[in-house]
Amino acid sequence: MRFIKEASGGGIAGRVERAYLNEGEVTQIASQQGFCAAAQALRNKGAAVR
Numbered sequence: 387m388r389f390i391k392e393a394s395g396g397g398i399a400g401r402v403e404r405a406y407l408n409e410g411e412v413t414q415i416a417s418q419q420g421f422c423a424a425a426q427a428l429r430n431k432g433a434a435v436r
Contacts, residue, residue: 406431 391399403409406428416424 402428 390402399409407415412424412428415427
């Protein structure tokens with residue numbers, strides 16, 4: 387989420403958090419399973435680069 391905030395700004399990051407996973411969930415997944423697992427969780431929730 388920090389990358390999203392830095393790359394796209396707080397507005398986009400807020401939309402991602404409301405629609406898919408919040409920062410705490412992403413951080414927890416990344417710390418337990420790695421960044422690839424966090425990215426996969428976002429994809430599984432329907433988040434995709436368009």
